[in-house]
Amino acid sequence: MNLNNRILLALAVATFALVGSGCGSDQNAATNELVKQQQTQIEQLQQDIDALKSNQPSYTPGVASTSGGCDRGVEQTATKRGGERFAKSDFNKALLYYNDALTACPSDDRAEVNVARTYEALGNSGAAIKHYRKAAESNGPTVSDASIQARTALERMQASQLP
Numbered sequence: 409m410n411l412n413n414r415i416l417l418a419l420a421v422a423t424f425a426l427v428g429s430g431c432g433s434d435q436n437a438a439t440n441e442l443v444k445q446q447q448t449q450i451e452q453l454q455q456d457i458d459a460l461k462s463n464q465p466s467y468t469p470g471v472a473s474t475s476g477g478c479d480r481g482v483e484q485t486a487t488k489r490g491g492e493r494f495a496k497s498d499f500n501k502a503l504l505y506y507n508d509a510l511t512a513c514p515s516d517d518r519a520e521v522n523v524a525r526t527y528e529a530l531g532n533s534g535a536a537i538k539h540y541r542k543a544a545e546s547n548g549p550t551v552s553d554a555s556i557q558a559r560t561a562l563e564r565m566q567a568s569q570l571p
Contacts, residue, residue, distance in 0.1 A: 487505070
């Protein structure tokens, strides 16, 4: 290879090196710009989330709306969902829903009986009897059939022979 060819080859390699480094530089710049745009988007989304959180009303599921009161909306929803879970023999989840209903309306005998029945289905006779007794002895607003059902269940479980 003569001197001119070597010089041309060296110039060609140098040119490719410069072009290649220029492309890499352009690629780095484009990547950096994309990262900046994404950071700006993330910051905007975080601000949106913070705004939504600050405008969101507070809500605690399963808690009565007033002290000693009754949140019928929570009770009805929790009772419905508990019944659905109970019907599918998912007693652990049913118990969670029925306890929410009882917490929403602590003086409701029907909610007390639902909790008792679920404990009985789970094989926890002691807890079932405790809740049946509470419903049977209650003078709450729904004493009617729930109280009678509780007394019947206590007789069936022979709870009178237990402490």
